[in-house]
Amino acid sequence: MSDRAPDDSPDRPGSRILPADPHAAWRRADAKIRAAIERVCDSGRYILGPEVAAFEAAWAAYVGVRHAVGVASGTDAIELALRACGVRSGDLVLTAANTVTATVAAMERAGARLALADVDPETLVLDVPGLAQWLAGPDAPRLRAVVAVHLYGHPVDMPALEALADEHGFVVIEDAAQAHGAVSGGRRVGSRGAAAAFSFYPTKNLPAFGDAGAVTTDDAAIAERARRLRQYGWRERYVAEEPGLNSRLDEMQAAILRVGLEALDQDNARRRAIAERYREELAGIPELVLPVEPAWGRSVWHQFVVRTPRRDALRAHLLARGIHAAVLYPQPIHRQPAYRNRVLVPPGGLPVAERASRELLCLPVHPGLSEVDVERVVAAVRAFPV
Ligand SMILES: Cc1ncc(COP(=O)(O)O)c(C=O)c1O
CATH class of the missing domain: 3.90.1150.10 (Aspartate Aminotransferase, domain 1)
Incomplete structure (x- = not known):
């Protein structure tokens, strides 16, 4: 039977078109996902094991950076990226006013004071020329970092933002939760800022079957610090270098993400x-x-x-x-x-x-x-x- 409803038909069961379809990944690759889950169950390793390491390597290669650090969510990834880049309590951090609340919640958890900027009327991502004007104002010297949100899958103009960052000395972090694979200035997003955050929430372009996220960076010291922070701040087992959190990626999600990345x-x-x-x-x-x-x-x-x-x-x-x-x-x-x-x-x-x-x-x-x-x-x- 056709799934098609006449143009003016009311809703009928089974014919709804929803904003997202988290089940689609399972319909496409159920056998592969079943095998991946079974592999994890059989392994006896459930947290931060070989599946996480393999996914981190694959994700870093896809994004075009040296390091990916698997974490528990996109929100955590933003917090950890900011902290790993040295943002501290009381620092002024700016982002676009139309982002999801997760972005600013994570910024505050990193200790930031929040500043907002407007968006470009055509693309609805951060208005970089508008930010240049803001930087001529009184708050500019206090600006520590900008979180560039690649909203709706559209990349922010990263080359222009990086030029401002060089001139004014702020750090750029990318919130790439909605933009897996998008390109800005010839490079994939996630590879442009000092560090970037991805979410693999089940409705994202690369979906997990639960919560998951990652920090990406080219900088070994930032990656190292993000790795520490995701597990209680441990420098070595049971010895904390600084206060951290529990934001580990589990083996099941990593194994599923490895399947999803192929598609x-x-x-x-x-x-x-x-x-x-x-x-x-x-x-x-x-x-x-x-x-x-x-x-x-x-x-x-x-x-x-x-x-x-x-x-x-x-x-x-x-x-x-x-x-x-x-x-x-x-x-x-x-x-x-x-x-x-x-x-x-x-x-x-x-x-x-x-x-x-x-x-x-x-x-x-x-x-x-x-x-x-x-x-x-x-x-x-x-x-x-x-
Ligand atoms: C732009 C943006 N940033 C951050 C997040 C937070 O990601 P998560 O839900 O995995 O914590 C999301 C997803 O909801 C998002 O769309």
């Missing part, structure tokens, strides 16, 4: 094909702004973010047709109860991030979508009354 490029290519189709077939709809791939790199289309002043109506229209479109994220950081009035905001405010949060909608773009699903999304968006 990452293919999955990213599928995301790109869907994004290209949306961009072609949804072009020219009044009041609908389509996402733009940054001129300075290559996106991996973690999300396909459209914008319209009638966002809530479009979302309801899609939902009535069984298409669940997500809002990532409904409020910028400085508007959220946890952060309101206690983060450093530029004098002109954060107008682009604020407007985007009211207008954006993420159309499903994950590799688990069939051609019929993609067609349904296109038809449903086109049927939205203008």
Whole structure:
């Protein structure tokens, strides 16, 4: 039976199109994943063993760096990357106002005081020319680090950011949780900052079957410190060099990630094909702004973010047709109860991030979508009354 619903049909069981499909990895490679899990069970090693070491080597090679350090989540990876790069209590650290709360939660856990910057109106990632203006202001001398979030799969303009970092003496950390395989200035993200953080949460481009993350870096001392910090700060067994945490990657997740990594490029290519189709077939709809791939790199289309002043109506229209479109994220950081009035905001405010949060909608773009699903999304968006 066809999975296709007529253009104006209401939702019906089994025909929903969801924002992500964590089960797709299992459907594609269940035999390989079963074998990987069995291998771990048989080995008797469950934490920081040979599977973790093998995944770390494979991930470092994929990203194009010397070191990858497997940790328990993307949030931990950001905290550990910042701490391993020397960020300390009270340091001012800046990021983009439209990021997920995990980024700033991790920054604060590293001891940072939070500063926010606005995003580029076309790509919705950190506005680097805008940051250059901020750096002419009074807070610039206190800036210790910038967390560059490659949001929605779109890379930040890293060469431009690195030029500012050299000039002003701040450290660049990448939050690459949504951008496995994306390229900025000719190199994969995760290889550009002093260190980078990845999440392998089950909806990410490279998914684990639970929580998992990694820090990547080219710097042996930073890698060494991240390794120490992920396990109680131990320099050697039971002897702590500095206070650390428990953020170890387990063998099961590492073994599953090794299987998933074989399919990452293919999955990213599928995301790109869907994004290209949306961009072609949804072009020219009044009041609908389509996402733009940054001129300075290559996106991996973690999300396909459209914008319209009638966002809530479009979302309801899609939902009535069984298409669940997500809002990532409904409020910028400085508007959220946890952060309101206690983060450093530029004098002109954060107008682009604020407007985007009211207008954006993420159309499903994950590799688990069939051609019929993609067609349904296109038809449903086109049927939205203008
Ligand atoms: C941009 C970004 N940063 C950080 C995180 C945190 O990763 P995790 O959920 O693995 O802690 C996520 C994922 O939720 C994310 O999308």
